[in-house]
Amino acid sequence: MLFALLLVQIFIPKFLCNSEISFSDNNDGLVSVAVIFRHGDRTPVSPYPNDPYRNASYWPVGFGQLTNRGKMQHFQLGQWLRERYRNFLPTQYSEKDIYVRSTDVDRTLMSAEANLAGLFPPQGNQIWNENLTWQPIPIHTTSEQDDNILAMKMPCDKYDFLLSKLLKSKTFLNINKKNHDLYAYLSLYSGTAIKNLETLEYLYNTLTIESIYNLTLPNWTYSVFPNKMKPWAELSFAVSCYTKDLARLKAGPLFNDILKHFANSTHHKSRKFFMYSGHDTTIANILNTLDAFEYHSPPYAATILFELRALNGSYFVNILYKNTTVPQKIILKECPFYCPLEKFVKLLEPIRLSPDQWKIECEMKFLGIIPFSTLQNTVFISCTVLLFLLLGSIFISIICTKIRSDSKQDYLRLPNEDI
Structure with missing residues (x-):
């Protein structure tokens, strides 16, 4: 019954997405826009050991790199954004209008560059090379290990603990148990250990890319790919934010960033457009x-749009998801499509985390009070002090014993006169 319910969940949408958005009125009252997208088409990140196409010569670029197809996908997405926001975003680039952030990965940085080429082709005095309809636009990034906003890979002890606890829960242990034979089959023929949803998705992703490039897959894949692997690979994308606590620590800083921009925009203290270049997991x-x-x-170039609008003296947030040609409305459970900004902020208040709050919450705490880092330091210092005291006591004891021994050797008994 558990797995029947799970499979039903997989195929039933959790949001309403049957309304198309026209271009005729999409600039009405726009104040600020936050765009978050996945990079474009890429080669496999890491071929599996028995992969017949693991030789780089089969691929147009290196492993995990953006292909020409991926560049075109984002160039066209940039053109689509230009058309959608033609009455909102000036055609001439200005650093006062747009801020672009990317994860520190080649394919996301290059996707942002290709996207901006479609969004801001140089015009007028911005044309600096008659033979090149492109202009440089800054893209900001930071090391993945230092990025808790977009890459979401900055180390967080509490998140790791909660995720480990989730994966050891009855639900996920049963999922792994149900897929035991599938994991064993995939491990045998791929040559890599497939032991959970994450490793299954990696393999599924590689096979998907090879099929996109019309490469003939090995015979062993026909019985499992895509049908048997697909639902579990798709479920794997839900694991990172499976609970509210996990979602808060994983995505809280990014939502805080967006809400901060929108709050500033209501006071005309922020840019119009914010662009985030990320991954499928983002x-x-x-x-x-x-x-x-x-x-x-x-899919590649999948895009989420957060639009802040001012209508009749009030502010509203629209959310759209574009994973095909037409963006679809996302209607939150507790808010209409035109979600009042105050309500939107209230709904996200339990999720949002400032970078400083995030660092504090990421610390594991002993008995829920003392951070383990503090506890570890305290224990280390205490043990060090005790060790020195013990060594000092031993040293003093040895010295005292030595003194007593020497004093006995130096003592001379006076002769008895009678003797």
């Missing part, structure tokens, strides 16, 4: 945190 984490994730593998 898209899944955002939708899942909003409780609006229909289990799927977010």
